[in-house]
Amino acid sequence: DLEASEQEGREYIIHLDKMAGIRKNKASLAEWAYTSNITEENEVKRIQVQLELSKQEKQAWEETKMYRWQDFQDFSLRRMFKKYSQLGVSALPDEKYKLLMQCVSGMESNYATSKICDYKNATKCDLALEPDITEIFAKSQDPEELKHAWLEWHNTAGSRARNNFTQYVELDNEAAKLNGFKDVAEWWQSEYEVPDFEQQLAKLWEDVKPLYQQLHAYVRKRLRDKYGENIVSAKGPIPAHLLGNMWAQTWNNIESFTRPYPDKKEIDITKAMKDQNYTPLKMFQMSDEFFRSLNLTAMPEKFWNNSIIEKPTDREIVCHASAWDFYDGEDFRIKMCTSVNKEHLRVVHHEMGHIQYYLQYRDKPVIFRAGANPGFHEAVGDTIALSVSSPKHLRRVGLVSGDAEDEQTEINQLYKMGIDKIVFLPFAYTLDLFRYGVFRGTTSADDYNCHYWRLRDALQGVEPPVPRSKDDFDAAAKYHVSADVEYARYYVSFIIQFQFHRALCQLAGEYVPEDLTKKLVDCDIYQSVNAGNALSNMLKMGSSKPWPDAMEALTGQRAMRADGLLEYFRPLHEWLQAENQRTGEFIGWEPSKIQYC
Ligand SMILES: C=C(C[SeH])C(=O)N1CCC[C@H]1C(=O)O
Numbered sequence: 001d002l003e004a005s006e007q008e009g010r011e012y013i014i015h016l017d018k019m020a021g022i023r024k025n026k027a028s029l030a031e032w033a034y035t036s037n038i039t040e041e042n043e044v045k046r047i048q049v050q051l052e053l054s055k056q057e058k059q060a061w062e063e064t065k066m067y068r069w070q071d072f073q074d075f076s077l078r079r080m081f082k083k084y085s086q087l088g089v090s091a092l093p094d095e096k097y098k099l100l101m102q103c104v105s106g107m108e109s110n111y112a113t114s115k116i117c118d119y120k121n122a123t124k125c126d127l128a129l130e131p132d133i134t135e136i137f138a139k140s141q142d143p144e145e146l147k148h149a150w151l152e153w154h155n156t157a158g159s160r161a162r163n164n165f166t167q168y169v170e171l172d173n174e175a176a177k178l179n180g181f182k183d184v185a186e187w188w189q190s191e192y193e194v195p196d197f198e199q200q201l202a203k204l205w206e207d208v209k210p211l212y213q214q215l216h217a218y219v220r221k222r223l224r225d226k227y228g229e230n231i232v233s234a235k236g237p238i239p240a241h242l243l244g245n246m247w248a249q250t251w252n253n254i255e256s257f258t259r260p261y262p263d264k265k266e267i268d269i270t271k272a273m274k275d276q277n278y279t280p281l282k283m284f285q286m287s288d289e290f291f292r293s294l295n296l297t298a299m300p301e302k303f304w305n306n307s308i309i310e311k312p313t314d315r316e317i318v319c320h321a322s323a324w325d326f327y328d329g330e331d332f333r334i335k336m337c338t339s340v341n342k343e344h345l346r347v348v349h350h351e352m353g354h355i356q357y358y359l360q361y362r363d364k365p366v367i368f369r370a371g372a373n374p375g376f377h378e379a380v381g382d383t384i385a386l387s388v389s390s391p392k393h394l395r396r397v398g399l400v401s402g403d404a405e406d407e408q409t410e411i412n413q414l415y416k417m418g419i420d421k422i423v424f425l426p427f428a429y430t431l432d433l434f435r436y437g438v439f440r441g442t443t444s445a446d447d448y449n450c451h452y453w454r455l456r457d458a459l460q461g462v463e464p465p466v467p468r469s470k471d472d473f474d475a476a477a478k479y480h481v482s483a484d485v486e487y488a489r490y491y492v493s494f495i496i497q498f499q500f501h502r503a504l505c506q507l508a509g510e511y512v513p514e515d516l517t518k519k520l521v522d523c524d525i526y527q528s529v530n531a532g533n534a535l536s537n538m539l540k541m542g543s544s545k546p547w548p549d550a551m552e553a554l555t556g557q558r559a560m561r562a563d564g565l566l567e568y569f570r571p572l573h574e575w576l577q578a579e580n581q582r583t584g585e586f587i588g589w590e591p592s593k594i595q596y597c
């Protein structure tokens with residue numbers, strides 16, 4: 001009868017979950033071995049292990065299908081069966097599975113090992129993305145040098161991934177269909193468990209776009225003042241290589257010469273970190289201390305022993321920062337080629353947020369050891385970093401000295417946060433709008449580059465520094481495209497982290513609406529056990545409940561909404577509108593005149 005079979009089902013799934021944990025541990029170890037030492041041998045081993053494990057998954061899946069779990073009474077048991085009923089890429093026949101793994105591995109190692117030649121010394125061709133090219137974008141204000149680095153990187157890391165990418169799209173779409181989806185776009189969106197996910201993304205963009213357009217107009221004016229109107233036009237998109245970042249996804253490196261009140265004391269965190277002999281280890285210890293101050297969990301011994309936090313000199317590794325769960329409840333690691341600067345201080349907190357989430361849900365069944373949705377996992381560390389980057393906290397830890405805030409300093413502070421958080425949204429939105437079109441087949445391989453730039457022109461208001469052709473493939477010059485990592489998670493994160501931050505600040509007594517002595521921009525939840533406990537309760541849920549339940553547990557809201565972000569940046573929005581009015585700057589942009597289709 002139903003009772004017996006539900007009890008049988010429970011015993012079965014508990015055993016299956018234990019086996020799955022062992023499989024995921026093996027897969028993570030093989031993946032780690034390869035990405036922390038990129039060699040042919042380790043690539044072969046990794047694919048061999050993945051293939052072996054996919055066979056075991058397929059076998060287990062055949063048995064799982066036999067249970068009539070849809071009729072079970074227990075919500076969690078039904079949810080576990082539902083998740084285990086989705087096989088994933090292992091649904092592909094062995095040969096195609098292996099081919100897909102080789103395509104992604106090929107793109108990822110091309111990205112990780114790509115080097116370019118120096119602008120001034122054409123015989124020096126060993127510049128890597130981290131730290132060399134990243135440093136050029138952070139420091140150089142020579143448009144020609146920036147154009148050179150941009151072009152060399154896009155031609156090396158992007159174009160060379162094109163064949164692998166085309167085959168990956170075909171094979172991944174086949175896997176999607178074997179899992180009952182129309183294509184990978186539908187598969188990726190199913191992770192968010194809402195029927196109108198794409199419409200929600202569009203609505204959020206409509207809410208934030210006016211603020212972005214004001215910020216875009218202001219920055220374009222400041223860049224035109226600096227570089228002249230032959231390089232930065234009055235009404236067109238902004239050339240992508242002038243924004244301090246290879247992908248123009250964060251503009252924090254141009255803050256020093258574009259901030260609203262330049263005569264206000266410069267808060268140069270990077271300089272302060274260097275002056276105080278910060279090391280990568282100290283950055284991680286600082287972050288660990290912040291989480292502990294909230295009564296959250298300390299990093300375990302294995303974390304400090306097994307993590308790689310500096311770029312090795314004796315081998316090639318995947319430098320793109322990542323946080324790892326080895327699904328055994330004690331082995332958690334970060335791999336990151338850490339530089340001592342303000343941007344990496346934020347990335348360290350971002351990665352430590354992933355580890356804290358792993359620690360908080362480590363007693364859950366393996367299948368529930370994931371974010372409430374992928375955006376939640378990306379938002380934890382950034383939410384903590386919103387407190388860390390407040391002037392109040394930076395003074396607390398001695399990275400900023402002295403004076404209290406005044407109106408102009410506050411605008412400078414909001415501007416610094418805005419060129420990191422607001423400008424990221426159209427970048428993230430376009431990256432997956434582009435890939436949705438690719439997976440749906442509405443963008444053919446011939447049109448890849450044209451559609452990529454048409455979206456970036458229309459939504460982000462940036463253009464390539466030089467003409468592009470259909471033989472280029474600029475999208476793959478971004479890690480996540482070469483590494484098959486979905487990106488809407490970051491778009492979601494940059495929205496919901498302000499909902500989390502606002503709720504935590506209220507719980508910490510740091511933010512009281514309408515109380516000018518308790519402003520959101522000054523909030524620092526450091527040492528607030530009250531806030532930490534609420535965060536911990538949400539994180540412990542993992543993916544055991546639909547994400548609106550997790551969102552409600554922490555914020556009282558059941559939807560992702562832009563109101564947290566818009567409230568945080570309201571004073572900046574008002575300032576930008578007045579400033580753009582004063583200078584008469586054109587708001588928005590006309591289509592690019594650069595030939596990219
Ligand atoms: C730091 C990570 C690893 Se999950 C990352 O990829 N991030 C963090 C924010 C945006 C995105 C990026 O670098 O493109």
Ligand SMILES: [Zn+2]
Nearest residue numbers: 350354377378
């Ligand atoms: Zn992340």
